[in-house]
Amino acid sequence: MNHKRSFGGILAAVVLLSFSSAVNAAETTIHLYTGTASAEAWTCPITLPVTDRSIYAAGNTIAIQCETEAAPYFVLTSNSGGESWAQVLPDGAEGDRYYYSYDAMTAAFGTDFSLLDYISVMAADAPVTVYAVDMLVGNASEDPLPEEPVQHTARVVGYLPDWSYQAYGTLDFSALTHLNIAFCNPDTEGELSCRIPDNEMRNIVNKAHAADVKVMAALGGGGGCDGYLPLLDTPEEMAAFNEKIMAFCEAYELDGIDLDIELGAAHGIWEHYADWVVSLRKLCDERGYEMSTATAQWVAVHVTADTFSLFDFINVMAYDNDADESSHADMEFAQSSLQYFNVQKKIPKEKLVLGVPFYGRGYTADGALDWNSYVAFSQLIASDTANYNRDAYNGVAYNGAPTMREKCALAKEYGGIMIWEVSQDAAGEYSLLAVMKDELTVAAVRGDVNADGVLSMADAVALQKWLLLLPDSALPQWRAGDLCADGKLDAADLSLLKREVLQLRNAA
The missing domain is CATH 3.20.20.80 (Glycosidases)
Structure with missing residues (x-):
């Protein structure tokens, strides 16, 4: 089916929600929609008219949660100066719930969204229910990451x-x-x-x-x-x-x-x-x-x-x-x-x-272990740093x-x-x-926030859930997700993580 042609014909049937929200540097998440919106196959339960394009800055990421029997499409459209759109497949799923993330200003599909007018969700071959649409702000988190266990x-x-x-x-x-x-x-x-x-x-x-x-x-x-x-x-x-x-x-x-x-x-x-x-x-x-x-x-x-x-x-x-x-x-x-x-x-x-x-111990003149001799390794180093690479010094083993x-x-x-x-x-x-x-x-695998030993889209889902403060969203290896190396976890890291996963897929 040609999604570009179909999209224009279903606008009258969708839920229209307008929003206007300037970026607040103290926020990490801007909630664009929270609720329950359902629609049949090939129709859109949610269409969000964009009234403030400033939140679609480079590094910010759109995140969607929905349920369906078939992987739904995430559609971005612009009607200004000609219609343009992109279909975005999900990062992954847990049960029937799918998780998406999309770097709002990345032309990954050859589309310029600088004049973005709408965000929509549609299911390809099955009904879809949308629960949340959020904007993850790329540079909002200022809290340094705690030390992570090795x-x-x-x-x-x-x-x-x-x-x-x-x-x-x-x-x-x-x-x-x-x-x-x-x-x-x-x-x-x-x-x-x-x-x-x-x-x-x-x-x-x-x-x-x-x-x-x-x-x-x-x-x-x-x-x-x-x-x-x-x-x-x-x-x-x-x-x-x-x-x-x-x-x-x-x-x-x-x-x-x-x-x-x-x-x-x-x-x-x-x-x-x-x-x-x-x-x-x-x-x-x-x-x-x-x-x-x-x-x-x-x-x-x-x-x-x-x-x-x-x-x-x-x-x-x-x-x-x-x-x-x-x-x-x-x-x-x-x-x-x-x-x-x-x-x-x-x-x-x-x-x-x-x-x-x-520690080390010395020996008596007849070769017996001297139980009264006890020298800490720190003392041996204080005597001579070359002792670091030795096993004996001045009769001490x-x-x-x-x-x-x-x-x-x-x-x-x-x-x-x-x-x-x-x-x-x-x-x-x-x-x-x-x-x-x-x-x-x-060392942890770069991007492997869920600690399963490999970098995959499952890590993108885990990081998205963590950024959205969803239940059961703890990250076993949070520092592995700090791809920007700035001591923070935010949408910019999520965007880089997804790109690296796609690069691995393409290389394979």
Whole structure:
């Protein structure tokens, strides 16, 4: 059918709505029509006479929402100096609702709309119902975009100790997926606490959550486990203690718990450990919490495969290896530690998180690991920045950047990487956490606002819905849509996004 000829014959049957609206720089959307207007096939339920052409500036975009069984046409017409028109197919659909956007001053169809007189909608082969026609103003949004979480290819779990919690002020939260507060331990009544002041604890949680990082209460730790046994001695005492653990997490809006029980084989806690984990798992599931554990081979002998299976992931402490006379945390020990838990404890690879040290240890004259020697990576860099690319300095063994990259590659084959601990990192260009961020995150696909890994018209629909403030219109990757690179999302970005999608289609 010739839409150009048909259009003139149906004007008398359509809904005529006039509008006049000058551009307000504070507005992002000008509502041209909202309601319900229906028409049969090949007729127009909506025709909007244009009385103010100033809103059809370059970069502004017309957006339409409608329902039909067949994709309707979006028709722009001008009767000044001869009739001209364009048919615009939809960006995409969700159910029966179609979404359109059209850059008002782009001659994509060889038509000059500088003398635009009408906007109309018609369905080609089916009835159509129009719900909204809006003008999205291209340069109206002045609010800068918030920081967006990066995409991780594996877990990155960092421990923040309560004795040096101030490091959170300069911590790159976007490099992490989980932050474990070390440590949150009970008093004799079972009430959990840590040495981080209440207001600082809440600041840490808020900053982490803003970066989409989960915060876990780490329980136990080396030297912090002695008070647990009396709280687990009977089922009643265990249940009461567990409720207090949950209350602590709820009070600080935490996302789960991490059990770091480091006690010897003769300790009575192992008689209760399996039951404790079962009961904690149930409570965590009820609240949507994650539950992890930090362990090493010498601890794992007390824990069955069935008990390990109850954790969401296992942080494997592949450091402090006193059987090696040259390095307490080399690649061979990392590999053998992961293999032990995978093979002997039957833990799937994707649940095993490789623990790495942000510190070094020295050795005694006879080659034994010196437990009194402990040097933060930041101190090693302060001594000599060349230590960034080394694994040993003045008798201290540690992991420099090249080894950390190797361990990141290994971590990708498993469930991620864990850091003990983040306050020991060096700053700026010598940061090991920055190495992990480079190795274990990926940049979002340009324009992929819906985070499905590809740029398509579905992204145009998602961005249009977001600009119109429609329900369920959150954008998982909003910065991917900032194609104008001005720190804003607006109609100009939508216009560029559509053009890039069309270019990809044409190239294909």
